Amino acid sequence: MHWVPILSALRRNKVGATLIALQIALTLAVLCNALFIIQQRTAQSRRPSGVGDEASVFIIDNRWVDEGSDLAGREQADLAALRALPQVADATVSNVHPLGGPVWSEAMLLNPDKPRSGVQAMIYMMDDHGLDTLGLRLVAGRNFHPADVVNRHGLADHAGGTLPGIIITQAAAQRLSARGSVLGRKVLIVPDGVSTTIIGIVDQLMSTPLAGNAPFSQNSIILPYRWADAQIFYVVRARPGQRRAAMAAARSKLYDVSTQRIITDMQTLSESRLDAYRGDRGLAFLMEIVCAILLVVTAFGIVGLTSYWVAQRRRQIGIRRALGATRGAILRHFQSENLLIAGAGVVLGVLLAIVANLWVVRSVALSRLPLVYPLIGVVAMLLLGQLAVLWPALRASAVAPASAARSA
Amino acid sequence: MTGDRLFSYYLSLALRSLRNNVALTSLMVLAIGVGIGASMTMLTIFRAANGNPIPEKSAQLFVPQIDNFGPQPGAPPQARDLLPPDLTYTDAQALMQAHLATHQAAMYPTTVSVTPPDARQVPLQGHARATYRDFFTMFDVPFQFGTPWGQSEDDGHAAVVVLTRAFNQQLFGGADSVGRSLLINNRPYRVIGVLNSWQPRPLFYDLGQQNFSGADQLFLPFTRAVDAQMMTSSNFNCDRPGAGSGWDGILRSNCIWIKFWLELPDAQAVARYRTFLNNYAAEQRQLGRFHWAPRIALRDVPEWLAYNHVMPAAVTTLTSVSFAVLAVCLLNAAGLMLAKYMSRSASVGVRRALGADRPAIFAQGLVEAGMLGLIGGLIGVGLIQLGLIGSRAELPQDLSVLTHMRASDFFIAVSLAIVTALLAGLYPAWRAMQVEPALQIKAE
Numbered sequence: 001m002h003w004v005p006i007l008s009a010l011r012r013n014k015v016g017a018t019l020i021a022l023q024i025a026l027t028l029a030v031l032c033n034a035l036f037i038i039q040q041r042t043a044q045s046r047r048p049s050g051v052g053d054e055a056s057v058f059i060i061d062n063r064w065v066d067e068g069s070d071l072a073g074r075e076q077a078d079l080a081a082l083r084a085l086p087q088v089a090d091a092t093v094s095n096v097h098p099l100g101g102p103v104w105s106e107a108m109l110l111n112p113d114k115p116r117s118g119v120q121a122m123i124y125m126m127d128d129h130g131l132d133t134l135g136l137r138l139v140a141g142r143n144f145h146p147a148d149v150v151n152r153h154g155l156a157d158h159a160g161g162t163l164p165g166i167i168i169t170q171a172a173a174q175r176l177s178a179r180g181s182v183l184g185r186k187v188l189i190v191p192d193g194v195s196t197t198i199i200g201i202v203d204q205l206m207s208t209p210l211a212g213n214a215p216f217s218q219n220s221i222i223l224p225y226r227w228a229d230a231q232i233f234y235v236v237r238a239r240p241g242q243r244r245a246a247m248a249a250a251r252s253k254l255y256d257v258s259t260q261r262i263i264t265d266m267q268t269l270s271e272s273r274l275d276a277y278r279g280d281r282g283l284a285f286l287m288e289i290v291c292a293i294l295l296v297v298t299a300f301g302i303v304g305l306t307s308y309w310v311a312q313r314r315r316q317i318g319i320r321r322a323l324g325a326t327r328g329a330i331l332r333h334f335q336s337e338n339l340l341i342a343g344a345g346v347v348l349g350v351l352l353a354i355v356a357n358l359w360v361v362r363s364v365a366l367s368r369l370p371l372v373y374p375l376i377g378v379v380a381m382l383l384l385g386q387l388a389v390l391w392p393a394l395r396a397s398a399v400a401p402a403s404a405a406r407s408a
Numbered sequence: 409m410t411g412d413r414l415f416s417y418y419l420s421l422a423l424r425s426l427r428n429n430v431a432l433t434s435l436m437v438l439a440i441g442v443g444i445g446a447s448m449t450m451l452t453i454f455r456a457a458n459g460n461p462i463p464e465k466s467a468q469l470f471v472p473q474i475d476n477f478g479p480q481p482g483a484p485p486q487a488r489d490l491l492p493p494d495l496t497y498t499d500a501q502a503l504m505q506a507h508l509a510t511h512q513a514a515m516y517p518t519t520v521s522v523t524p525p526d527a528r529q530v531p532l533q534g535h536a537r538a539t540y541r542d543f544f545t546m547f548d549v550p551f552q553f554g555t556p557w558g559q560s561e562d563d564g565h566a567a568v569v570v571l572t573r574a575f576n577q578q579l580f581g582g583a584d585s586v587g588r589s590l591l592i593n594n595r596p597y598r599v600i601g602v603l604n605s606w607q608p609r610p611l612f613y614d615l616g617q618q619n620f621s622g623a624d625q626l627f628l629p630f631t632r633a634v635d636a637q638m639m640t641s642s643n644f645n646c647d648r649p650g651a652g653s654g655w656d657g658i659l660r661s662n663c664i665w666i667k668f669w670l671e672l673p674d675a676q677a678v679a680r681y682r683t684f685l686n687n688y689a690a691e692q693r694q695l696g697r698f699h700w701a702p703r704i705a706l707r708d709v710p711e712w713l714a715y716n717h718v719m720p721a722a723v724t725t726l727t728s729v730s731f732a733v734l735a736v737c738l739l740n741a742a743g744l745m746l747a748k749y750m751s752r753s754a755s756v757g758v759r760r761a762l763g764a765d766r767p768a769i770f771a772q773g774l775v776e777a778g779m780l781g782l783i784g785g786l787i788g789v790g791l792i793q794l795g796l797i798g799s800r801a802e803l804p805q806d807l808s809v810l811t812h813m814r815a816s817d818f819f820i821a822v823s824l825a826i827v828t829a830l831l832a833g834l835y836p837a838w839r840a841m842q843v844e845p846a847l848q849i850k851a852e
Contacts, residue, residue: 015835019743023736030732037725065521065531066594067637155639156658191646191663230593230639231519262521264533282802283722289798290729293446294736297439301740304435308747360725 024345029352032377045277050204052135054269060234061265071228072151087246095227099272121219122207141200152225165199171218209276302388321401334393342385422776440784443737445791450730456810461608466709475703500666509670511546515539523591538633554586554601575625742832760845777833785825
């Protein structure tokens, strides 16, 4: 009974109703895919690096003016000076760092005869201070001894050599062998061709932000090399609360030791994290803006068109009121009408969302849309419709029976 | 009435009608403005990212690829058919020596320390490109001072350097620095030329991390850089151990790190060069270096940009989503226009009764829609500026250089707004045209 006048009213406004339903469908399709992308990108930008208290660790990007001899000796002098600073907890030198900078990856093999069975992992070169400086948590085995550390002069140095031991992440250990511990196992690292033994396992150390959510993203190996090259990273941990002072002191101390250097960049790991995930956060933010625009435009579209329908049907509303329809009944009429239109819209919208997702998966390389997102979208769009229709529907319910009859 | 006067009559009718229902008119104009603002912000960025970096020659410049890694059964399926993007030093040297193209240049980027001649200035880091003289002629690079180096500098491993205009500004205050000397990695080099402003975008000849904002600061002879053992600052990929130790080991290795460009004038030359590459790969197989059938490729600039997926996925996604916003705005405007046109059925009926024919009513509806589009488009242009400022702040630095509107973007925005409004007005105008004169007068 209640639906008959609604359907007959809708039949007279087929095109207008279709336009609203289509807007709702499109908005829903974009909304749930956008929410999904926002959620994924935000989660990605918060991925743990394994580093304890990123804000206390800073990276000094150091380049030597000349590529002269004894770079390793200069580094040891620098590190001694840095570690002696009262604001500094510990320091090391590295070829890469976990939140930006270059990517150096190699394969680690348990069985050198099966080169394809390797685990691809990020190569970190750090001395025995690496673990403490980054604040990594050792879960098995031991840290490097000072005697384990070997100087490595550039990329092509040490190819085919041996190392007393390496430390790997738990993720890399699990990929190397699903059953049993790999602690103490011999491995070959290719293409470097270095043979060594796994002596320690750390909880977590991110490979590179570029890896995204790929399996490679937590695979890292720490090799006890002192990386001596034209360009190096000093990794420094400040004592709690002294990061700012430590950065200023470190810079002037390094220039005191030698001016034959260019400090091209100096930033904390939390700043590096912001830079590394700027694209992800930016995409998420722009998607949020787009969603907000869509919701507002759709809402105003509903308000505008329903207001027109109210104006158009003033006479009919007056007659219904005169025939005994309550104000609530008029309100319900417009709200049910909107529910019907929005209902058709969300059905079409869910189908569109799934089709759009197939395309999104291919272009942004994400996984399939979980069911919860279309559900959120459906609820959001039905609510939006009800809210948008409220004001015109209230105006309709305010039409007085008498005045309507007079105007007729 | 003549066409002109008729049009201005419709315009005045449209203006009157727009003023009649300010709320509905503002909603429509805003819907179109917002739709244009969102879609054109992203389309402006998309178009900038999609630009041709070297339009006059993009079909004559090629990247050769040679499969020196062989089949990769362990690789993910989508990567299995890809060829190594760079060349080994060995292969790059072979192509340079074959000298079969009009121009050819091997190249790689490296970072260096630069000590300015003025002792008061501190040393700074420079992004250098090691390459051959053909780089400058092949890419039509403009010079402000001096010239590129010549064959003799390439052959003589000369310590000469070409600076970009910006780097010359930084080092020498923009003066003609040809003949001056500076220290690179603490060794003396002589300035032989200074480039004029030159910023190909995307940086087609070295695609990687900074495709849009990346730029070189100085150029030096490849032969010299190799002598000085300058390592690449870009990718260095190896497929197997046993490179051997030291710099010689790197040069002899099967690792890829050299980029290579060449210029070929026509299709015959391209075909000849393909044959040469195939023969070269076959020869390497006979020599026992490759154990697989030759696989080679020769890609021109547009092909190379597509092959490297230069268009960022984020930009494509945002552009398509923003056009969905435009579609919603179009539907929105269509609904509102329908409401507006139908609400004045009475006056249309009067005009029909006074002799206006259906095409006249239809035309008037479209003129009004077009006017809405024009106003909406102008509002949209304002919103695009806001959108670009926001995108500049939010997008990664490499993409933020793309957030600038050109004159063509302005025209596209306004035209798109008018087209959108006309599309939205099509059905409402058609419905208005159906109004019967007699019926409406009776109803009054």
